[in-house]
Amino acid sequence: MPTFDEVAMRILGFIFFLAGLPFFAIGLIWLQLTMDDVDRGGFEMLIGPAVFSFVGFVFMVIGGGVMWAQYKQRMRRKMLMNTGRKLKATITSITQNHKITVNHRHPYIVFCTASVSGMDKEFKSSNIYGDFPLNIGDELDVYLDFRNHDNYWVEVPKDAIR
Numbered sequence: 001m002p003t004f005d006e007v008a009m010r011i012l013g014f015i016f017f018l019a020g021l022p023f024f025a026i027g028l029i030w031l032q033l034t035m036d037d038v039d040r041g042g043f044e045m046l047i048g049p050a051v052f053s054f055v056g057f058v059f060m061v062i063g064g065g066v067m068w069a070q071y072k073q074r075m076r077r078k079m080l081m082n083t084g085r086k087l088k089a090t091i092t093s094i095t096q097n098h099k100i101t102v103n104h105r106h107p108y109i110v111f112c113t114a115s116v117s118g119m120d121k122e123f124k125s126s127n128i129y130g131d132f133p134l135n136i137g138d139e140l141d142v143y144l145d146f147r148n149h150d151n152y153w154v155e156v157p158k159d160a161i162r
Helices: 004-038 043-083
Strands: 085-096 106-118 119-124 139-144 152-155
Touching: 004 043, 043 139, 043 152, 106 139, 119 152
Parallel strands: none
Antiparallel strands: 085 106, 085 139, 106 119, 139 152
């Protein structure tokens, strides 16, 4: 089940893409309709359709980029859960992410450590919204790609995510 911030970003990307699509299409149609005037020497007639198309294209790229990034993150998490090594990590600290505010509340981030190849490695979870039933000392599952130790996913229990 996707988390709150994943759903919000997916909706935001979809809205941006859909907002840009008609601007881009109308700009292209307008551009085609004014091409006859350009042939007669009126290049200033291209400014309106070009700006309209460009704004639509920018909105579509932003929305498409957000949706693509969400898709890549989902596929990375799925790959790690299927092929990564599952470790038990102990929660060492729980902090609030003050860079993000939703409804005057900050999401939580969990830091946990696990032994990897004889050394303790610290892992950081994604943002967690809602009630928080986790405590320092609890164990979480971490899926780790052993070819690249920077590629991991901290699985937070479903009841900790809104």
